[in-house]
Each structure stands twice: as structure tokens, then as C-alpha cells.
Amino acid sequence: MIPTGTEPQRPSGDRRAFLDxxxxxxxxxxxxxxxxxxxxxxxxxxxxxxxxDPDYYPTRCETALLPRVAQAIAEEVGPEASIVEFGSGASRKIRTLLNALARPARYVAIDISEDYLEASLARLRPDYPAVEMTTVCADYSRPVRLSVNLAGGTTLGFFPGTSIGNFAPQDAAAFLTRARETLGPSLFLIGADTTHDPARLGLAYGGCGGLMEAFHLNLLARMNRELDTAIALDGFRHEARIVPEPYRMEAHLVATRAQIWSLGGREVELKEGESLRTDTSHKYDPRTFADLATGSGWHLERHWIDTFGFALYLLRAQ
Ligand SMILES: C[S@@+](CC[C@H](N)C(=O)[O-])C[C@H]1O[C@@H](n2cnc3c(N)ncnc32)[C@H](O)[C@@H]1O
Incomplete structure (x- = not known):
């Protein structure tokens, strides 16, 4: 029987950490x-x-690019690899790697969203009975400890979904340094976006038929649920902004009226038009990305870019 497991590291489950x-x-x-x-x-x-959603090109691009380069990655990685995915979400893209690699030995899925992580792995496991699968509920913006034994073939880190862009450059460098510690001698495949086309960016980050707005407003709804705020969600609208230096998209929730809420025994006051930044998505060109990797314990081995500017970078631990 193939052992499977769960390693909880309780990343953000406590109310105090959220409030702080x-x-x-x-x-x-x-x-x-x-x-x-x-x-x-x-x-x-x-x-x-x-x-x-058709507006959200990053998933479409990465999902199309991965199968085109999977064989080349499989040749670099070799048989019986352990794949460790940071921010595994629905664990869909991993299927392309599991199908391409020779006899992959194990898959370790790390995510902060615990219930979703478990549900995703429950869907994946039956399709790959020979692969040992472990969930690690952890926050990768802090050190992640794996107690799984990764012995055997090569370890391949996997960080798709342009999630590296959510870090400011110095935090992306710190993440890569920590990932080097977590993974040990390994390869690391990262999906990142180089797109600078304002029309495409505006549609992807500002459109998606209102889904982007709902996604960001859910953070206020979560505060209402978990921090006992009483924030009226209709007092905000979502706005996607392009910021040129360093080039990035920012998601903001803009107050459509002046408001005061109570939070953790204090009063929070917002003026009409004042915004709360909820997320950023940095767009790295290959040269900047290579420098970032080199300064963080990695060497850029290969990269592939599609015609839209979506890139997959394969790093090797220095
Ligand atoms: C953009 S989605 C990518 C999902 C999937 N890897 C893909 O490419 O389709 C980002 C994922 O990272 C997870 N995540 C975000 N911040 C995280 C953090 N600090 N630590 C661990 N997981 C995180 C989210 O729960 C989500 O599943």
C-alpha cells in the first residue's frame, strides 16, 4: 500500500494572526x-x-505551454522524482507533469487553504495510485518544513500560476531562498508572466465578468466572518491598476463612500475614494528573473516563453 499523509502547519488559522x-x-x-x-x-x-474565464489569460497560457515543454522537463528531471508544489490550489496543472515524468514517486502539495487543499488531493489521488501524495497546509511566505522523505530521484519544486508575482521583488528573493532550503538540491519550475499589454492586463485583472471583484471583496467578507467587522461590501468597488515601476498590477478596493468600522476594539476610518490594496502581480522579464534567481541560491537552467509573454523558468539549485 502506498502511504499518503497530511502535515498540518496551521498557517493562518488563528484569528489573532489575521487581526494583527x-x-x-x-x-x-x-x-x-x-x-x-x-x-x-x-x-x-x-x-x-x-x-x-476567457479574460484570464495566465491560466490559459500556462496550461497550453506546460504540455509543450513537459517532455523536455521530464528529461531534465529523470525517473522517480518527488514533486513539491507551492500553492497547489486545484492541483490541475500537476497532472501534466505527473503524466510526462517517468514513474514519479511522490507529490507534496503545499497550500494555505486547508479544506480546498484536501478536496483537491482527494480528487487527484485515485488517478495516480502509484504516486505517494502528501498535503502540507502551510504559509509559504514563511519557512516551510517538510517531514516527508524526498529520497530517491530528483526533487522538482513547482510554483505555477504566476504566484511568484504576488511577492514584491525583495520578498520573491526571500521566497526563493527559503524554497532552496525546503527543497534541498533540486530543480524548480516556476510560471511567471512578462506581459506588459495594458488591454490584456486590464481585462484579466479588472474583468472576468465581475469574478475578480467578488474574489477581492471576499477578503472583506472573510473579515466580517472571522474578525467580527460589519463592513458593507457595497461600499467598495474593485479597481485593477497598472503601476510602472517595478511593472505590476495592483488590486484595490476603493471606498465608494466615507465609512467607519470597528475592528479589534479600534475604529477604522476611510474617506470616500480611499483604497485598500489587496494584491499585487509583478511582471518579470527573463533577465530580471534570472538575476532574482541567481541572487537567491538558484541558477536559471532554461526557460520557455509563449507568444503572449507567459514564461516557464526551470531553475537548478546552486
Ligand atoms: C494563483 S493560485 C494558483 C493555484 C495553482 N497552483 C494553479 O497554478 O492553478 C495560488 C494558490 O496559492 C495558495 N496560496 C496563496 N498564498 C499562499 C501562501 N502564503 N502560502 C501557501 N499557499 C498560498 C492559494 O490558496 C492558491 O491555491
Missing amino acids: AVLEGLAGSPKRLPGKYLWDEAGSILFDRICT
Whole structure:
């Protein structure tokens, strides 16, 4: 029998940590909300719907590019590999790798959204009975410890979905350094976006038939559920902004009227038009990405870019 397992690291489950992160963000200028709390079960389900929306090109591009390069990756990785995915979500893209690699030995799925993580792996396991599968509920913006034995073939880290873009560059470098620690001697496949086309970006991050707005408003709804705020969601509208330096998309919730809410025994005051930044998506060109990797314990081995500017980077631990 193939052992399967779960390693809980209780990343963000406690109310105090959520409250402190929100208070810290609101004390900043401009005000922001902690993006990792977008990802509760409701947020994960909304994001899954975004992934199938025609406006949201990153998923479409990555899903088309992966099968085209999977054989080349399989040759680099070799047989009996362990694949460790950071932010595994619905665990769909991993199927392309599991199908292409020779006799993959194990899959370790790391995600902050615990219920969704378990449900995704429950769907995946029956299709790959020979692959040992482990869920790790953890926050990858902090050190992640794996107690799984990755011995055997090569370890391949996998970080698709342009999630690396959610980090500011210095935090992306810190993430890569931590991932190097977590993975040990390994390869690391990362999906990142280089697109600078304002029309495409505007549709993907501002459109999706209202799903993007619902995804970001869910963070306020989560605060109402878990932090006992009474924020009226109709007092906000979602706005996607292009910021040129460093080039990134920012998601904002803009107050459509002045408002005061009570949070953790304090009063939070927002003026009409004031915004709360909920997320960022940095767009790295290959040279910047290679420099980032080199400064963080990795070497850029190969990369592939599609005609829309979506890139897959294969790094090797230095
Ligand atoms: C953009 S989705 C990508 C999902 C999937 N890998 C894909 O490419 O379709 C980001 C995933 O990372 C997870 N996530 C976001 N922040 C995280 C964090 N700090 N630690 C662990 N997982 C996180 C979310 O729950 C979500 O499943």
C-alpha cells in the first residue's frame, strides 16, 4: 500500500494572526490588506472560476505551454522524482507533469487553504495510485518544513500560476531562498508572466465578468466572518491598476463612500475614494528573473516563453 499523509502547519488559522496582519496593513500608507487571506475556501472556489474565464489569460497560457515543454522537463528531471508544489490550489496543472515524468514517486502539495487543499488531493489521488501524495497546509511566505522523505530521484519544486508575482521583488528573493532550503538540491519550475499589454492586463485583472471583484471583496467578507467587522461590501468597488515601476498590477478596493468600522476594539476610518490594496502581480522579464534567481541560491537552467509573454523558468539549485 502506498502511504499518503497530511502535515498540518496551521498557517493562518488563528484569528489573532489575521487581526494583527489586517491592523498592520491598515496602519500603512497607502492602506493595504494582507493578500494571503484572500485564500479561504470561498476565495479558492472563486479563483477556480476565474481560471476558466476567457479574460484570464495566465491560466490559459500556462496550461497550453506546460504540455509543450513537459517532455523536455521530464528529461531534465529523470525517473522517480518527488514533486513539491507551492500553492497547489486545484492541483490541475500537476497532472501534466505527473503524466510526462517517468514513474514519479511522490507529490507534496503545499497550500494555505486547508479544506480546498484536501478536496483537491482527494480528487487527484485515485488517478495516480502509484504516486505517494502528501498535503502540507502551510504559509509559504514563511519557512516551510517538510517531514516527508524526498529520497530517491530528483526533487522538482513547482510554483505555477504566476504566484511568484504576488511577492514584491525583495520578498520573491526571500521566497526563493527559503524554497532552496525546503527543497534541498533540486530543480524548480516556476510560471511567471512578462506581459506588459495594458488591454490584456486590464481585462484579466479588472474583468472576468465581475469574478475578480467578488474574489477581492471576499477578503472583506472573510473579515466580517472571522474578525467580527460589519463592513458593507457595497461600499467598495474593485479597481485593477497598472503601476510602472517595478511593472505590476495592483488590486484595490476603493471606498465608494466615507465609512467607519470597528475592528479589534479600534475604529477604522476611510474617506470616500480611499483604497485598500489587496494584491499585487509583478511582471518579470527573463533577465530580471534570472538575476532574482541567481541572487537567491538558484541558477536559471532554461526557460520557455509563449507568444503572449507567459514564461516557464526551470531553475537548478546552486
Ligand atoms: C494563483 S493560485 C494558483 C493555484 C495553482 N497552483 C494553479 O497554478 O492553478 C495560488 C494558490 O496559492 C495558495 N496560496 C496563496 N498564498 C499562499 C501562501 N502564503 N502560502 C501557501 N499557499 C498560498 C492559494 O490558496 C492558491 O491555491
